[in-house]
Amino acid sequence: MINKPEQTEFAINLMQHLVTATFVLDTDGNVIIWNRSCERLTGITADEVIGTSNHWKAFYSNHRLCLADTIIEGRTNELDNLYTVSAQPSVYGNGYKAENWCVMPRIGKRLYLAADAGPIYDNHGQLIAVVETIRDQTDQKIAQKKLEELAVVDELTGLFNRRYFNDHLDSEWKRCAREGSPLSVILLDIDYFKQYNDNFGHLVGDECLKSVAGTIQRSLLRGSDTATRFGGEEFCVLLPGIQQKGATKIAERICANIEKLEIPHPTSPVSQWVTLSIGVACILPSENDTPANLLTLADEAMYRAKAGGRNQSFCAETD
Structure with missing residues (x-):
C-alpha cells in the first residue's frame, strides 16, 4: 500500500x-x-x-x-x-x-x-x-470566426450579405427609434448588367461586381454605414442617423466614383461605361412604421430612376 x-x-x-x-x-x-x-x-x-x-x-x-x-x-x-x-x-x-x-x-x-x-x-x-x-x-x-464571417459575408464581393442586412436593419431601426434619429437607405442596381454578362461572360461580370462593390464600400466615410450585396447586381447601403439630403450626397458620390472606374459597357444604351440606377429613402423610425416600408420606398425610388432613363439617383417622397 x-x-x-x-x-x-x-x-x-x-x-x-x-x-x-x-x-x-x-x-x-x-x-x-x-x-x-x-x-x-x-x-x-x-x-x-x-x-x-x-x-x-x-x-x-x-x-x-x-x-x-x-x-x-x-x-x-x-x-x-x-x-x-x-x-x-x-x-x-x-x-x-x-x-x-x-x-x-x-x-x-x-x-x-x-x-x-x-x-x-x-x-x-x-x-x-x-x-x-x-x-x-x-x-x-x-x-x-471565419465560419461566422462566411455566414454573413458575400463570398464574391466581400460585402455583407442579405441575411446580415436584415438583422442589422432591424437593430438599427430600433436604435434610431429610441434615439429619435433618422435612418436612410440607398438601393443601387447596375444598369443593363444582363447585357454586360451576355457580352463579356460571367467571369468578367464577377470582376465588375467586385469593382462596383469595392467602390461603394470606399465611398462610405463612416464606420457605422453598412454596404450589402442585396442580390445579383443589386446593392444596398444602410445609413443610420443620416437625413435624406445627406444620403443623396452619398449616393451621388458613389455614382461619381463608379463613373471614374470607366468600366467599358458597349451594350449599354445610356453610357459607354458601367453606371448605376439609385433609389434613396429616409424615415424617422417609429412604432407606426416598419423597416420594410423604408426598403419599399427606396425600391420604388430606384425603379423611378430606371424608368427615368437610368444612370441617375431618385429620392423617395415621404410625408
Whole structure:
C-alpha cells in the first residue's frame, strides 16, 4: 500500500507530466506546481514562478487576476469583467471556466486560452489549493470566426450579405427609434448588367461586381454605414442617423466614383461605361412604421430612376 507522502509525490509527478498546461496555487496565491506543459505554453519555467504570485506575468503585461486567483480571493463575481466568456461550474467539476485572448509577454503571441479552475479541500472542508488548467483554443477560435464571417459575408464581393442586412436593419431601426434619429437607405442596381454578362461572360461580370462593390464600400466615410450585396447586381447601403439630403450626397458620390472606374459597357444604351440606377429613402423610425416600408420606398425610388432613363439617383417622397 502506498503511504500518504508517496501518494502526494505520485500526484505531483503525474501532474507534471500532464499534456494539459496546469498550475496550482496555495491559499496565499503562490505557485506550488507549474507543470512542463505550462512551461511550453507560456515560455516561463517553473523556477521563475514557484513560490511567487507572479504567474499572471505568463499571460498578461499588466497585473490582473487569473481564474484561480478569483477563487482564492473570493472574487468570482468579477469574472464577467475579466473574461470574454465565463461560467460555473467548470466542465471538470466544482469550479469555474473562462475564456479570453491573452497577449503572452514571454512568447510574444496572442492566444485564445480556455481555463478551468477548481478548489481543493482537506478532509475538514478547508481550502488548501486551487488547480488551474489551460488549453490553447486559438486555432478553433480563428476557425469559428471565419465560419461566422462566411455566414454573413458575400463570398464574391466581400460585402455583407442579405441575411446580415436584415438583422442589422432591424437593430438599427430600433436604435434610431429610441434615439429619435433618422435612418436612410440607398438601393443601387447596375444598369443593363444582363447585357454586360451576355457580352463579356460571367467571369468578367464577377470582376465588375467586385469593382462596383469595392467602390461603394470606399465611398462610405463612416464606420457605422453598412454596404450589402442585396442580390445579383443589386446593392444596398444602410445609413443610420443620416437625413435624406445627406444620403443623396452619398449616393451621388458613389455614382461619381463608379463613373471614374470607366468600366467599358458597349451594350449599354445610356453610357459607354458601367453606371448605376439609385433609389434613396429616409424615415424617422417609429412604432407606426416598419423597416420594410423604408426598403419599399427606396425600391420604388430606384425603379423611378430606371424608368427615368437610368444612370441617375431618385429620392423617395415621404410625408
